[in-house]
Amino acid sequence: MALHDFMTIVGRTRELERLHALMKHVETGAPGTVMVDGPGGMGKTSLVHRFLTERGDLTSLRASGDEAESGLSFGMLAQLAAARAPFSPWEGSTDPIVAGLELLDLLGRLQEAGPIIVVVDDAQWADAPSLQALTFALRRLRADSVLTIVIARSPAMPRIPPGLRRLLTGDQTVRLTLAGLGAADLRELAGGLGVRLPLRAAERLREQTNGNPLHARELIGQVPPEVLTDLSRPLPVPRTYFHLVLERLNGCSRPARNLVYAAGVLGFTSPLDAVGRLSGIDDPVPPFDEAVRARLLLDRSTAAGLTALFPHPLTHAAVYQNLSVLNRRELHRRAAELADSDQERLRHRVRASHHPDDALAADLTAFARGESATGNWSSTAEHLINAAHISPSQEERAHRTAEAIASLIYAGRVEDAAELAAGLPATCPVDIRCFALGALALAAGNPAEAVPLLTEAWERCDAAAHPVRAVRIAECLSILCGMAGSGPDAVLWVERATSSATGVPHPDFLGVIHMCALASRGRSDTALALARDLPASVAAAGGGLDRLLGRAAVRMWNDDLDGAIEDASRALSRSDRHSAAYRVSAHAFLGEAEFRAGRWDDAAAHTLAGVSLAEDTGQGWMAEIPRALAALVPAARGRFDEAEPYVAAGRASRASPYSGLPFLNYALAFTATARGLAEGVVAALEPVTTRRFRDFIDEPGLLPWQDLLADAYTRLGRHTEARAVLDPFEERAADRGRHSSLALIGRARGNLLMAQGDFRGAESSFEAALVHAARVDLPFDRARLHLDYGIFLRRRKARGAALRQLESAHAVLWRLRAVPYLRRCERELTACGRPAAAPGEASGWNLTPQEHAVARLACSGMTNQQIAKELVLSVKTVEFHLGKVFGKLGVASRAALCARLRGDDRGDGSADGGPGPVTR
Ligand SMILES: Nc1ncnc2c1ncn2[C@@H]1O[C@H](COP(=O)(O)OP(=O)(O)OP(=O)(O)O)[C@@H](O)[C@H]1O
């Protein structure tokens, strides 16, 4: 809706003061959000417009939802950005996260000229992807001078997505609920319209209208002043705003009336020639003029032609609702014939249909499937929901609703999916209910609940009749088997999915699970062969992206870290047409590979981005992996308070065999190791050692927990148990020729043999480990090996050899800033008579991982915008972090920062280039 028809407003001083006060706060460099709500016509739009006029010195972005366009992906965002041409990145994009990032980027750029005001009016009618992108962006504003004002009749309106509703009703949001104007204000309002009202007459007007300014203005405009002021005579009935509009309509000629009705059917605003065609009027200009004079329409003409606009949403609603059902349908039927896009045509056909309508439901379903092929999951879901509404048979209705639920999960709208599922009718066939609830349980991270539901859904599903659903069920079950650690079962479900999938596009995780499951059984070659035909550059929307991500994992497990990082980065950069979960896992795989490769700041940043994405898109089942990975870097650096929140959830009970992958157990053990708590390691890994399905756990290279446990047992004097962990692991690692695992084993066995007094055995074990470690580039693992070997050599009084090992360890641990390990190394060096050359506390060490990541990316030559995109942050947040870094390191320029980091950070494993540009 365009901001329209505004005169000076009366009253509302308290509300305006609050907006101004908040803006003052925003101007200090903090974001603010306001929810303005209240009944229709109460003056929400007017209030905000007034505020914008008073702060005309600031840049503002405005958009408003339009009921007719609520199915149009990114319509609202396109409006927000409209005045910022050439900026319309969401054209062609289908991913709310990408759009959210673009919005953040835009806000960042605009802030260079000062604080910004973003206004979203009639949010309840904005399209869902825009609202999701807005929510995503709002959550990421930290150090931004952005005041966001969201206007809706109520935040509880069903079309406001749950995530946004929470944000708008949360503590961080200022709520302005508009009540009616007082009598004195109405008197002033009347005065502005040239009518002098005594206070008592104004009081009566307030009672009649609840102080609703739209209604009051209408009465003042239509009722003669002498009637308004004469308290002995009642105000004319009917007194509703609707009736006042209809009176005006009835006062028009028939052509003008028909034109207004046609406009009402087309939407809040539409090109006049389309209105003319629909109303069957050859020359629409004269009746249009008449409607404008009657204040039923406004004339908004542009270079593109005449445009008709309703003066107020309630005027539009009154006109539309006054049409008889028959006339309304007939007009929509004709509008469908005249429509120039499929989407528009379908919208009118839905309104024209005599529910139920089988053919239309089928067309909507076909359109939805087309949308899903381009990854437009929100639109897929909306069309399926419409199709379900008008499906004649209850069963079809349920089928389509279930598919809509699955699409919403893919779109990262898990809460919307849950709401839809809660509304499944009692008559819904069991298999459909099981599928919908099972998919939801999986997404929410309740595998124990998901497995029986999905198993039953599969057993009852007629795959020939419903191949899309059959594939999805099988995909979910393959994921669950993978999570439980059963490779063969996961492969079995992948095969079932594939054989049901004739003509159905592969869902996102089929290839990933297939390859990972094969690799978990030692069949990495077979897994990699599945991705052999992947072209060098995988097309954005084409198939194969699932296998690209699968290959990233298999390469990582097979010590090809460069290959893994490349694949995961490519998967990430092309993930915008894939499900929310796909994007989360691309972040997680990338972060994990970077961690192994010693690129810890990148790893921390990518895993943190994965955590926040998983949370924002409700992917509970996926969240555990990035969360666990996010604990590793702070733990290894001795920042245990930072690591703790990420692993806390891992301590929750894990009763089911399907309780996620054992990432959190591993992260806990890793943390306990860094703290030097051997009992803690054993306790953390207890659920891993007792797990029923062992493929993913026991396969060398996947999750390197064995050496941690063996070391802990050794330290506790439980030597037999240490050997029992190492022996089978070594056998398998040797069989696979996996050097990384063999290096870990050699180190742990060296420690064990040393503890048992077998010094010769220990030495040859350490030496063998060194040979393996030289074959792969795993800096942290190698440093730990040098450290342990150095300790052994010092105890054996081989001081020179010990020093060589310890110094090698020290150099790497220093670069990684692995403080607890470094301290140990320094103690050993001192004991060898050579204190570490470098000071123990580097100036950069009190940076948070995010500050580090930002600093490092800045020094790799990235602009702040590029950094923001990479780390899923706002540009201002990046600047904020950089400012902190400057302060903590005592540097004043980007160049100085880069020089400093190069000094401290060289050899972080990452290929640091020269210093980045000083400016953004
Ligand atoms: N404080 C005010 N003083 C004078 N006139 C006002 C005031 N507030 C609103 N109006 C008038 O009342 C009409 C309705 O206001 P507005 O469009 O702002 O309502 P709204 O709450 O945004 O309604 P909706 O929920 O339908 O969008 C407008 O024509 C406007 O000019």
Ligand SMILES: [Mg+2]
């Ligand atoms: Mg409004």
